[in-house]
Amino acid sequence: MSQGPLLDINSPLSADQAQRLNEALAGLNTDQMTWLSGYLAGLTAQGETAAHSPQAASEPTAPEIVVLYGSQTGNAEGVAEQAKESAKARGFPVRLVDMADINKKEFKEPLNLMVIVSTQGDGEPPDTAEGFHEFMHGRKAPKLDERTRFSVLALGDSSYEHYCQTGKEFDARLETLGASRLHDRVDCDVDYEEDAERWIEAVLDRYAELSGGTSQANQAQPATTVATPQESVYSKKNPFHAEVLESVVLNGRGSDKETHHIELSLEGSGLSYEPGDAIGIVPQNDPAYVDELIDKLRMDANCDLGDGRCLRDALLTEYEVTTLTRPFLEHWAEVSDAAELRRLMDQESRDELRDWIGGRHIIDVIEHFPVEQIDAETLTKALRKLPPRLYSIASSYQADPDEVHLTVGIVRYEAHGRSRGGVTTTYLADRVRPGDSVPIYVDRNKNFKLPQDDDTPIIMVGPGTGIAPFRAFLQERDERDAQGRNWLFFGDRRFRSDFLYQSELLNYRKRGLLNRLDVAFSRDQAGKVYVQDRMRENAGALFAWLQEGAHFYVCGDGERMAADVHRALIDIVREEGDLDEEGATEYVRELQQAKRYQRDVY
Template structure:
């Protein structure tokens, strides 16, 4: 082939997938290349790509440009947008893939055909990089649109949250209110989003083909992202079974926390990763919990669910049987015909329902609102698939190429008279031992990455297990002999028992890799001290680093810590920069849009 190689910079593939695909393309004959032509033609249409299709289709319909617009926190929405872009190109459309961080009012001067893919984080918030665009579209300066601008929205979310898919709902309603024409109904996707996303992509492209009066080609591109990757690529549907090499409790004696450092083997997997990526763990539910569930429901463990699937096995490995979601509660209110549950599901009782659900699982609903007789199919109908759990990678591939390390905080608590535990964390801590294997895959996170320039300073804020990606960052920078300064704010409860990776961090400080290490142990004194307090103490120098181009990272708890750190950052910019509140907020927003302020929160 005369074309240049595929790279991770000119395709939706990772560097490793691009390398493997380049190898796979060597020696293909004309017939095989023709089969791949739709996919290659799609890549060739990018303009930025070096690869062009070796066999161009005889007639590609001229079509209006489709703008695939995405707002993504962890990369899922971006991945769907990339798939939508590839599918549209394979059909012959002109396509522009655009991050909401890069879109402004001027982009709406001409009518647009939009495919909007956006996730919701936390309790109804837009992704960090989409905040500016969200504010623009919902503010007084929003562009005035008409029905020549056409759109459809795919919303990604988690149905266990009260404001499920709220950002997508907001954009859908706002685009219509501004005058744009909705050409396909919004689709809301739960955490198991792939199938619904693909159906939405095909339906919206069919609609645009109809509206543009083009007979777009169908089936020219790959069936899915997974199908486009080489056979050796692993995913949540096809995980790699990694051997557990070690599992070490990091907390010392007297700690009321349990944090494990887990090392997994990647030998012979072909898997690679970058600092900032995560490992997806495909867990199993607690067998004791599943057996109790079957007992409460008086269901036969061997009940047939079809295709050779037995109920108990399915509840162990296929279904989410702990976390409460609105679809399950709605289903159970119908099955149980419980007046109290129906009342809680009313819109007026939203706050009361949220308080009632707090700390409860599916088994609590079954106990509170019992059903005399139910069959296996009726019970499982409203259960969502058991989702993988993502853990930030705590190692550098350059430092340990055959391994990947995780920092896992084990979740155990008492609530409503019952002992509870995290599905994946107790699976890793209680039921997996060194020598066992764990199903895993690499989850890429393009929005939490070290700067390309090794001389750029970085500021890292990561209390508790939020320190995990910074261990990877520091290992990577040490391996690359990066010249950029590094500043870590770490916090936990107690210095003696909860200083995670203490020896390594102190050694890095001694060697000069860590320019500053500021710690906050909240329970070691009468007044609690947190990482955000340390930030304010060093406001002047922290602001000076930002002025010199530093990248600012936050990892950890998304419910409280991330918001507290965000407020502290605003205070730092306002006080040390001599700015008013509006100017400080604009400064921080510019950091986000430039991807110099990145968050990995959960």
């Protein structure tokens, strides 16, 4: 009796599967058909045995990991992406979540958290994490249990008093709410990469142990970070040596400030950037300062450190030898055994220590608390690596892809009987000339970007060197023929000597690219006037722009200016929006979470 062809109506197969199987069977003889039927029966039996075996039933499942991050300049986000890729390579289901996007519902079920967060300013959370930070530390915070596991990686700068404060607060709060700490918190200084990588692997090892130690999570190799071609070639560890094309002082005669416009060549580098990104400069310490330091320590400048390195060269290019950090002070208190320094390091002397540190450098500590004899290894162990300094890019890649421009305020001051200067700014101003080269790399900042929609209006507040990224914004919008309106608030000390990029800005205003330009020169009248004062004077128009979807940007001094502008913005929203203080604060926070209010402050 002949068997008709397989169809989707007389078999569990789809029409396509039935057709392909009919074609495969058509060319087989009887012996081949018999062998095939036995082979298929064997496959079926093997599948059923595996499905019912005790081992299959008990095979552990790798837990889902939530990589939760809060980032201001992009460093924490970069580490979070690295953690995600490492988790994926080990076989974990993984989600990457910005603190700006997480909500209370996420905590209704147990979570496996890897928390990565930076600290900015005076121990504050990143702007986009502010709402989540307040929620977790408030009365509405979720009640967690031990099934929610976590570990925190905190990014910070040990030269600040509240080093890694936000990470410390999240770490303590998650435990207080009932979650289980899977791995101890790790606090990272400015050279965070190696510590972050070790933390990622250690935490993933712990999650692998929880999955029974036999899942794919234990068997796979850690992920290799994938970078774009230019990033794989030039980076913080392998910078591009860019030729200095031009370095000119922007301030006019009579100014008490020194601001340089610096143009660097990118020709042949393959590097690219976007408005809002920064250039990292790998500097050198002042040779005169290094020589004085070595002399005060009565050390041999040519002392061999191994690998062909001598002490003087290492202090010039490898180590931070000016900025005071708590780890250095703690180390020096131990080395010097100075009772006064140990007293200053006590918790009760925190305010006194802060006042004493103000304006002082490492050389001052060595003078005040001398050590009779110290070897090179002991000294270098007390020092952190010399970190690159970041400068907001002041040009558009679209306008000139072979160059990058910077606006650098040179730091010079007198303190405690000594002339002092910024490490990188004096390096650029005093020891680098056109024709010389400077080691650089591009530092991406995903949290300070132009709107994707070129029709979106933008408001920019950039006094002093804070003008830098907004010069780039305007060049970029000019190149793209963007139709969105542009409003700039600029401020400095004096109109005649400190109106940075004056001719360019006035030309943009004349052409209509810059729809509004409001300036504040604090020393040109009896009462000081700042950018936040100009904002208040234009409160109605500013709020109207926000209501129409404008993005609001601030760049510059983070110690005072940014806080004053933030306060002014809340006041404007409260008054013009007829809101109370809580409502105005929430309005501004929503702007931050929607990334319509972005800050690049330092």
